Amino acid sequence: MTERLLKLKDAQWERKHHAFRIALPEGIEETYRKAEFSDVQRTALRLKAALTAETPVFMDGEIIAFTRTVPNLPLIFTDAEWADIKANHYIHEMGNISNLSPDYEKVIRQGLLYFREKLGESEEHQAMRLSIDAVLDLTNRYAEKAEELGFSDIAAVLRRVPAFGAQTFREALQSLRVLHFCMWCEGDYHNTLGRFDQYMMPYLKHDLNAGIETPESAFELLEAFFLACNRDSDLYPGMQQGDNGQSIVLGGMTPDGRDGFNELSQMCLKASAELRLIDPKINLRVNKDTPLWVYEMGTELTKLGLGFPQYENDDVAIPALMKLGYAEADARNYAMAACWEFIIPARGMEIPNIGALPFANTVDEVIREKLTGCGSMDELKELIKEDICRRVRRIADDCHDLYVIPSPYLSLFFDGCVENARDVSLGCTYNNWGFHGTGLAAAVDMLAAVDTVVFHGDVKPEELLSAMNRNFEGDDELRDKLKNHCPKMGNDEDAADGYACWLLDTFAESVKGLKNERGGIIRAGTGSAMYYIFHANELGATADGREAGVPLPANYAPSLNIRLNGPVSLIKSFTKPDLGRTINGGPLTIEFSESVFTQQESITKVAQLVQLFVLRGGHQLQLNTVNRERMLDAQKHPENYRNLIVRVWGWSGYFVELDKCYQDHIIRRAELLV
Numbered sequence: 274m275t276e277r278l279l280k281l282k283d284a285q286w287e288r289k290h291h292a293f294r295i296a297l298p299e300g301i302e303e304t305y306r307k308a309e310f311s312d313v314q315r316t317a318l319r320l321k322a323a324l325t326a327e328t329p330v331f332m333d334g335e336i337i338a339f340t341r342t343v344p345n346l347p348l349i350f351t352d353a354e355w356a357d358i359k360a361n362h363y364i365h366e367m368g369n370i371s372n373l374s375p376d377y378e379k380v381i382r383q384g385l386l387y388f389r390e391k392l393g394e395s396e397e398h399q400a401m402r403l404s405i406d407a408v409l410d411l412t413n414r415y416a417e418k419a420e421e422l423g424f425s426d427i428a429a430v431l432r433r434v435p436a437f438g439a440q441t442f443r444e445a446l447q448s449l450r451v452l453h454f455c456m457w458c459e460g461d462y463h464n465t466l467g468r469f470d471q472y473m474m475p476y477l478k479h480d481l482n483a484g485i486e487t488p489e490s491a492f493e494l495l496e497a498f499f500l501a502c503n504r505d506s507d508l509y510p511g512m513q514q515g516d517n518g519q520s521i522v523l524g525g526m527t528p529d530g531r532d533g534f535n536e537l538s539q540m541c542l543k544a545s546a547e548l549r550l551i552d553p554k555i556n557l558r559v560n561k562d563t564p565l566w567v568y569e570m571g572t573e574l575t576k577l578g579l580g581f582p583q584y585e586n587d588d589v590a591i592p593a594l595m596k597l598g599y600a601e602a603d604a605r606n607y608a609m610a611a612c613w614e615f616i617i618p619a620r621g622m623e624i625p626n627i628g629a630l631p632f633a634n635t636v637d638e639v640i641r642e643k644l645t646g647c648g649s650m651d652e653l654k655e656l657i658k659e660d661i662c663r664r665v666r667r668i669a670d671d672c673h674d675l676y677v678i679p680s681p682y683l684s685l686f687f688d689g690c691v692e693n694a695r696d697v698s699l700g701c702t703y704n705n706w707g708f709h710g711t712g713l714a715a716a717v718d719m720l721a722a723v724d725t726v727v728f729h730g731d732v733k734p735e736e737l738l739s740a741m742n743r744n745f746e747g748d749d750e751l752r753d754k755l756k757n758h759c760p761k762m763g764n765d766e767d768a769a770d771g772y773a774c775w776l777l778d779t780f781a782e783s784v785k786g787l788k789n790e791r792g793g794i795i796r797a798g799t800g801s802a803m804y805y806i807f808h809a810n811e812l813g814a815t816a817d818g819r820e821a822g823v824p825l826p827a828n829y830a831p832s833l834n835i836r837l838n839g840p841v842s843l844i845k846s847f848t849k850p851d852l853g854r855t856i857n858g859g860p861l862t863i864e865f866s867e868s869v870f871t872q873q874e875s876i877t878k879v880a881q882l883v884q885l886f887v888l889r890g891g892h893q894l895q896l897n898t899v900n901r902e903r904m905l906d907a908q909k910h911p912e913n914y915r916n917l918i919v920r921v922w923g924w925s926g927y928f929v930e931l932d933k934c935y936q937d938h939i940i941r942r943a944e945l946l947v
Contacts, residue, residue: 274547275493277334278500282548284332285504286916293330293342297323302347306354313679313696315349316459317400320682321407323458329411329418331427336497337447338415338427339454341505346460349678362676365624369678370698371463372518372610372626375456375686376619378472381448384437385409388685395694400681408455408682409436442491445476446498452686457509459682463518463611466502466553467618470523470537477537495537496544502552511611512803513935515551515926518611524567525558526587528602533558534567542570542582549577551918551925556609557582559887568880575879575896576870580920583613583860583895586887590615593853593892597794599703612923613800613828613893614707614858620688622700624675625707625796625857628668629804632776633712633825635660636719637815641741644734650724657720658779665783668708669795704793707857710780711801711808712825713773714832717762718817720776721769725759726751741814744821756818756834763831765842767849774850781854799829799852799892800859802922806934824938827922829893830862833941840882848889860893861886862920864942867900895920901943904928908936 274282284290305318328342348355358364380388385405392398412431419428433440434448449466456464480486486494502519509517523541524534545555557571571582587605594604594615603617610616614625639657647653677698684690684697726732732751740748760769777799784795809825819834826832829847837843840863847861869875879896886894897920907914911929919928919939928936 274496278493278496281332281334281497282500284334285500290330290332290340290504293328293340294344295328295342296345297326297343297347301326305349306351311396312349313397313400313681316679317403317407317681319346319349320404320455320459324407324411324455327411329415331419331422331424336427336443336494337450337501338419338431339450339501341454341457341508344508346458349460358676362674363672364676365627367462368676370461370622370680370683372465372614372616372624373461373621373683373687373697374465374467374608374610374616374618375683376688377449377452377467377686379619380435380452380686381439381445381472384435384439385685386436387438388691391691393694397681397684397694397696400679401685401691404459404682405685408451411455412436412451439476441485442473442476442480443486443494445473446494449473450498450501454505456683457505459680460678461680461683462509463511465518465608465610465616466521467608468525468533468606469521469553470535470541471527471533474535474537492540492544495540496548499544499548499550499553503550506552513921513926513932514930515921516611516924517552519552520554520556520609520611520924522556522558522608523582524563525585525607526560526591526605528606530605534563539570542574545579545581546573546577549579549916549918551579551927554925555582556585556613558585558587560587561888563884563887565877565880565884568883569876572876572880572883575865575898576876578867578898578918580895580897580918580925583609583893583923584883584887585609586890586892588887589853589890589892590856593856596853597705597796597856603703609858612802612858613860613895614798615856617703619686620702621705622687622697623703623705623707623793625705625798626709626802627672627706629709629711629802629808630661630664630668630780630797631711631804631808631811632716633719633815634808634811635664636716637812640719640723640816641738644723644727644738647734650720650728653720653723654775661779662783665708665780665795666787669787669789672706673790675790700791704789704791705796706789706793707796707798708784709798709800709802709804709857709859710777710855711804713776713799714762714826714830715815715817715819716776717769717772718759718819718832718835719815720772721761722755722759722817724768726754737816741816744814745818752818752820754818755816757836759817761832761835763835763843763846764838765845770846770849773846777850777852777855796857797855798857798859799855800857800923801825801828805922806938824941826862827938827942828862829859831945833945835945837945841885844882844886844889844891848886848891852890852892856892858893860895860923861891862895862897864945865896865898867898870898895923897939897942899939899943901940904936904940904943908933
């Protein structure tokens, strides 16, 4: 890292730029909350108000400009208006567009003025034009401020982009910073940066070949952009600080079938290792032919405790997406949402986290209500299958009359919106929804335990249920049998893993043929998002020997109350199901102790584990390097651990900024180290 960027990083870490933050002028929302304005007009007017209120500021050593000074963004509706909308519509999360992958490549290459010239006089086009003008007005004010301060190089760049198409690597990075910055100001969130190395590589290649940049100066620009991503990340929370969606995808097959891992991909991995910050979070697309040294580069970041890269297997994802109806070029071009859901850049207005099937709660409820009347595991399985289908249909039925707040600025980045004067909130080429599947391993372990001790053992159903109702108080022997002497998912035991295959196949079958109101399909997945906290709170003691209060695993991971045989057995267990059938996403999450990386050869060994997962047909994998004692001390003395990074469920954040329930869950996961 150059000296100027080191100073800039330190200044950002000390939050010196927070001194420039001010609230929006009081009452400014009244300028756009008027009955005569449509929803799409209100969004454009609010963006204009927000960007007009921004004050151009620069930090010492800054290369890539734009820093948020207005942290708050009032809703475009009054409380009464919003209550009325919610009373008549399904609202997903905050109601804004989220978890999409815009077409940055197109807008960076053409420039905003190119699209402005294509706009007519429809209401949607007027809102797009107003949005473009607001973005360019702020950019011009930044250019003027840069000139005033003597930053002529920054001013020259801002005089060109994003108004016009970028011509150099620096211009492309600065254009992306402005474009991405303004999406947040429109109210959109979890805006991913997509296939960064693919759309930025032509600019890097051009500059290096033309002698405009050296490898060293280009790397400084890249790190400057990464620093800019962290400048305002505290203003973009999802469920928790750090859950902001600022992720990038590296490598992977290109739409025309080439291998996309390139020089810029390597530079991004190196920059993340050097900066050691939470953004941008890296997704690394790999396949059976990916060389070991690529996995080793990724493992270097794992060693540092960043919680990324997250790995995606093209050999599973691409054919699976095609089976769901995605065009081959689009399937090859997939990116990741804020966490891990598979999405299509420029063409998808999908909601990949609209609901969740609680595997553990479903199986537990059927066991409690129906076990005493079952004569075999087959009967129990049939009842569970019926309940899964009922729950899936209920979730789908509940998501009706969807309303999404319009986003005329974001619409510029999606196919067909400008051409058809259509807001992206109303739909795009793909309009699919995704259901998570939580607590899978716990559900598997329950079924394996019932099979073992009831149908192939001497424990009566009434005895098991009674012990569960008492939270196993006075039933230590039975609890020990259930917890420690029954097959568990994660230990390469077919007696357990077979139930995982069956449950996931059942989930996939239950959504098959379902359509949402926008004509899209429902995708099943193995992720949990934050539902692993919610669903665990609804559970008492369970048939796998789990006591009430013990958390469910996050995503696609083993239960937290078992003894694992080791990482190879873990990977073998979790690659037995046909994961292409549940391709909404959800990674196998493995926790490593810091002590694993005391020897240099450990980098290669962990990289080989990742490679094994891919070769065995795993779909997604994320690794977390943790130190339990350090996290416990961080809870007591957070001021000493501001830079402690952990992987939460599909994103990395600073441990001390998390709510205690998430901190406690990660500490509990650290007891299941491999």
